[in-house]
Amino acid sequence: MKTEGGSTAAKRRAGERAAEAVEDGFVVGLGTGSTTAHAIRAIGRAVDDGLAVRGIPTSFQSRQLALEVGIPLTDLDAVDGVDLAIDGADQVVDGETGAHGALIKGGGAAHAREKLVDTAADRFVVVADPSKLTDRLERPVPVEVLPDAHTVTADRIEELGGDPTLRDAERKDGPVVTDNGNLVLDCAFGPIDDPDELATRLSRLPGVVEHGLFVGVADATYVGTDDGVEVRRY
Structure with missing residues (x-):
């Protein structure tokens, strides 16, 4: 066994x-x-x-x-x-x-x-x-974004202090595509002292479908x- x-x-x-x-x-x-x-x-x-x-x-x-x-x-x-x-x-x-x-x-x-x-x-x-x-939360925050907006949204996330990386797919060329047909930015902010505040700021960004802060x-x-x-x- x-x-x-x-x-x-x-x-x-x-x-x-x-x-x-x-x-x-x-x-x-x-x-x-x-x-x-x-x-x-x-x-x-x-x-x-x-x-x-x-x-x-x-x-x-x-x-x-x-x-x-x-x-x-x-x-x-x-x-x-x-x-x-x-x-x-x-x-x-x-x-x-x-x-x-x-x-x-x-x-x-x-x-x-x-x-x-x-x-x-x-x-x-x-x-x-x-x-x-x-x-304390410290992993990169996944942010689902509209494909046409991912570069602009990445710039806005950098302005919030994040370091966004487009998530690559495994065993295929290109990025991960969600079940909704969108892309994912994994955004490193370091230790997150105020998750609620960061969640609010991410939600306000045009092009963001949803983020992974709950x-x-x-x-x-x-x-x-x-x-x-x-x-x-x-």
Whole structure:
């Protein structure tokens, strides 16, 4: 029998714990990423056992996995609301600061759709392993931009103190293209002391579709560990 590595086991525990919060009749936002994939698989097993839910995927990836495990799908236009959204994060502030619970998302270039679904949910829980926790956000912030505006928007981001880099695709020539048909700038700002202020400034820039700062959105983070799951509530 193959033994899981600590990080893989931690992700699985976090995802499966979040899936336990899904109740019969729920509309569930299905996030993107390796940790959320464990939640989607767990929800699929519950559906096999008779749980009635509808899922709203946030990316092509999460849609394909949900279909594979048998979760009935819908979209925001067809429902009155979203009961619960489950999603991962690239960084989560875990400390006694005003930014406690702030996130950076967008490593999978799905943050525009993710933010739409996560903010529409009555409750949004993050699933993560301890490597994603930080005292202060410092990873580059993914910014989805209109293709025709990416150079102009990059200049404006530099004026805000950022260092934008157009994200290149892997195993193909050219940049990453999002599910929405846009491009992604990964914008390094160094340590971010005030994520809320930076989020506001980025949102005001013409050409920006959405950025990966999620401030005041998450209700809780389920942190998978080698021993179990720790819950941070905000």
